[in-house]
Amino acid sequence: MSRLIKDLGVHRTTTMGELAWKFRKRLALVLLICLLLFYVSIDSYITFHIIVELFTVGVAVGLFIIVLQTYPFTGNNFMLFLGIGYFWVGGLDFAHMLLYKGMPTSHDHGNMATQLWVSTRMLEALILLAAPYFISRTVFLKRTFLLFGLGAGTLYITITHGLFPDAFVDGEGLTLFKVMMEYQIILILLLAMFHLRSKRQLIDDHILHFTMLAILATIVAELAFTIYQDLYGVFNRVGHLFKLISFWLLFIAMIDTMLSRPFQCLSRALSSFDAIPMATLLVGGKGRIINANRAAHQERGRLRGELAGRDIHDEFHPSDLERENCPLCSAQRTETELLGKELMNGEQWIEYSITPLINSSYGKATILVCKNITEQKRLQESLQRSNEALDHYAKSIARELEKSMAAMHEHAKILAEHLEQRHDLEDQGHLYNMLKNIGEQQELLRDLMVFSQVGQKRCQKHHVNCNSVIKDVMKVLTNNLSEHKAVLDIGPLPMVWADPQEVHHLFYHLIDSTLEAMEGYAPEFRLSAVIEMGESQRMSRFLFHERNSERDKKCQNRLMELFLALQRDESGGGGAGVGLALCKRIVEQQGGEIITDSDLERGVTLIFTLPIKEGGMMEA
Incomplete structure (x- = not known):
C-alpha cells in the first residue's frame, strides 16, 4: 500500500511539473x-x-x-x-x-x-x-x-x-x-x-x-x-x-x-456510474441515449461509447412492444417516475425503473435502470410450484387424517353404546375422553385446512357490516358460550372493507380460541371499535378485552402467553394457538395488523385493525 501511495505521489508531482513547464512554454510563446x-x-x-x-x-x-x-x-x-x-x-x-x-x-x-x-x-x-x-x-x-x-x-x-x-x-x-x-x-x-x-x-x-x-x-x-x-x-x-x-x-x-x-469532471462521475452493477442510462427528451454505464454496454455487447446517440426503445425496451403502446416510452415522454415495472424482453424478465431529472443540465432527461430478474423469477416460480405441491400434499394428508378420525369416532360411538348396556362406568369414562380428544383433533384439522387456504384465493372485498357478522358468529357459538358461561358485550361496530367470509372466520376463531384458552373461567368479553386515520386510508381499530384478566393474575398470564405467542408467529396453546394464528393471517391479508396490549390494572386486550373504504360508517 505504501509503495502504491508513493508511486501515486511521484506521478502527481511529475504531472504538475509537466503542466507548469507546458504553461511556461506557452507564456514564453505569447510574450x-x-x-x-x-x-x-x-x-x-x-x-x-x-x-x-x-x-x-x-x-x-x-x-x-x-x-x-x-x-x-x-x-x-x-x-x-x-x-x-x-x-x-x-x-x-x-x-x-x-x-x-x-x-x-x-x-x-x-x-x-x-x-x-x-x-x-x-x-x-x-x-x-x-x-x-x-x-x-x-x-x-x-x-x-x-x-x-x-x-x-x-x-x-x-x-x-x-x-x-x-x-x-x-x-x-x-x-x-x-x-x-x-x-x-x-x-x-x-x-x-x-x-x-x-x-x-x-x-x-x-x-x-x-x-x-x-x-x-x-x-x-x-x-x-x-x-x-x-x-x-x-x-x-x-x-x-x-x-x-x-x-x-x-x-x-x-x-x-x-x-x-x-471531461475530467465527467470522467469522475462516470467512474461512479460504472460502479452500478445494473444497466443504467441517461436518456434525452427525444429518446436518445446521452450516456450509459459499463453494464449497459455489456448487456448489449457493445464497445464503450457505442450506445451514445442510439434510440433507447430499439436498444433496451421490450422488442414486442410498439412505441405507442410502450409504458416506458410514455413515462420518458411525460417525465413520469416509473419504479419496478416488470416486463418480458425476449426470453428475459427485466425490471425497469425510470426517474426524471429535475433542473437537469441536459434539459429534458431521465435515468433508466434495467435489472435482469430472470433468475429471480425462475426461483419464484419454482418456489411457488414447490409450495403448491406441498400444500396439495398437506391437504391430502389432512383429508386422509380427517377420514381416519371420523372412522375412529364412529367406532368409538359403537363401543360407547355397548359399554352403556354393560353399565361399565370406568370404561365409559375412558371412552368419553377418547371421543373428546378425537373431536378436538378433528376440529384442529379443520382449522389447519382453513389456515392453509387463507391468502390462496383472491379476496372478494365488499362493505361488511361487522354487527351482522358478530351476531351470526354468536349464533354458531351459542352452545360453546353457554358451556363456558361466557358474557360477550358488543359495542357499535363499523362497516369494514374486507372479504365477508374471512371476517366471519376472524370473529369466530377469535372468540372460540379465547374461550378454549379460558377453560375454568367465566369469560367476560368486551368487543368495541374506533375509527382512525392510517398511513394511507381510514382504519377501524378493534379492541377485544377480557375483564377477568383485570383481577386475576393467573388468567392474565394465560392470555398473555397465548397472545404473545400469536405475535411471535407461534402456535402454542394447541387448537387455541392455531385459531389465533389464523386470526393474524386473516387480519394481515385484509390489510390490517394485530397487536397485544397488557396492563396490570387494565388487563389484557387484543387490538387489530381492518380497512374502511369511503361509505363505511359506524352501525348501531
Whole structure:
C-alpha cells in the first residue's frame, strides 16, 4: 500500500511539473508574439489592431462553438454562459475593428470605435460577474442567446445612431464619461474575481486559475485605456496587448478543459456510474441515449461509447412492444417516475425503473435502470410450484387424517353404546375422553385446512357490516358460550372493507380460541371499535378485552402467553394457538395488523385493525 501511495505521489508531482513547464512554454510563446506585434504596431498600427482584434474575435467564436458542442456531455453551465456571452462580445469587437480610425469602413475620427470598446468591455465585465452564478443553475440556451443578442444589438444601434455619450474627442482625447466607465468596469471585474473565488469549490481548478488570470489581464488593459490620449499611442497598444493575453488565457482554459483534458469532471462521475452493477442510462427528451454505464454496454455487447446517440426503445425496451403502446416510452415522454415495472424482453424478465431529472443540465432527461430478474423469477416460480405441491400434499394428508378420525369416532360411538348396556362406568369414562380428544383433533384439522387456504384465493372485498357478522358468529357459538358461561358485550361496530367470509372466520376463531384458552373461567368479553386515520386510508381499530384478566393474575398470564405467542408467529396453546394464528393471517391479508396490549390494572386486550373504504360508517 505504501509503495502504491508513493508511486501515486511521484506521478502527481511529475504531472504538475509537466503542466507548469507546458504553461511556461506557452507564456514564453505569447510574450514573443506580443513583442512581434508591438514591433508591427510601430510600422503599421492598423495592421497590429486588425491582428489583435481578429484573434480575440476568433477566440470568442471558437469558445462558443466548442462549449456548445461539448455541453450535452459535460453539462458545464458556467462555460456555456461564458461561451454565449463571449460570442456577442466577439461580434461587438469585430464592429469595433471595422469602425476604428484609419479603417476604410470608419465614419468618424475614433469616437464610435471607442464607444463600442467601452460598451463591449462593460458587457464582458458583467458576463464575468454573472457567470459563477450559473455554476449550479441551468442555462437555457436559446433564451440566453437571444437575450445577449438583444443587448448587443441595442448597444450597436444606440452607438451608430448617435444616442450613446461621446467617449473620444479628436484632438482632446478621452472624455470624462469614458474614463469613469473604465473605472466602473475595473470595479465590476474585481467583484467578478471575488465572486468567482467564492465558488472555487464548485469549479475545476484549471478553469478557475486561468479565468482569474484572464480577468486580471483585462483589468490591466482597462487601466491602460484610462490614460491614453492618442488612438495610436503606446498605452493604447499596451491595452490591446493585455486584451490579447486575456483572451489567450481564456483560450487555454477552454482548450485544456474541453479538448486536451476532455471531461475530467465527467470522467469522475462516470467512474461512479460504472460502479452500478445494473444497466443504467441517461436518456434525452427525444429518446436518445446521452450516456450509459459499463453494464449497459455489456448487456448489449457493445464497445464503450457505442450506445451514445442510439434510440433507447430499439436498444433496451421490450422488442414486442410498439412505441405507442410502450409504458416506458410514455413515462420518458411525460417525465413520469416509473419504479419496478416488470416486463418480458425476449426470453428475459427485466425490471425497469425510470426517474426524471429535475433542473437537469441536459434539459429534458431521465435515468433508466434495467435489472435482469430472470433468475429471480425462475426461483419464484419454482418456489411457488414447490409450495403448491406441498400444500396439495398437506391437504391430502389432512383429508386422509380427517377420514381416519371420523372412522375412529364412529367406532368409538359403537363401543360407547355397548359399554352403556354393560353399565361399565370406568370404561365409559375412558371412552368419553377418547371421543373428546378425537373431536378436538378433528376440529384442529379443520382449522389447519382453513389456515392453509387463507391468502390462496383472491379476496372478494365488499362493505361488511361487522354487527351482522358478530351476531351470526354468536349464533354458531351459542352452545360453546353457554358451556363456558361466557358474557360477550358488543359495542357499535363499523362497516369494514374486507372479504365477508374471512371476517366471519376472524370473529369466530377469535372468540372460540379465547374461550378454549379460558377453560375454568367465566369469560367476560368486551368487543368495541374506533375509527382512525392510517398511513394511507381510514382504519377501524378493534379492541377485544377480557375483564377477568383485570383481577386475576393467573388468567392474565394465560392470555398473555397465548397472545404473545400469536405475535411471535407461534402456535402454542394447541387448537387455541392455531385459531389465533389464523386470526393474524386473516387480519394481515385484509390489510390490517394485530397487536397485544397488557396492563396490570387494565388487563389484557387484543387490538387489530381492518380497512374502511369511503361509505363505511359506524352501525348501531
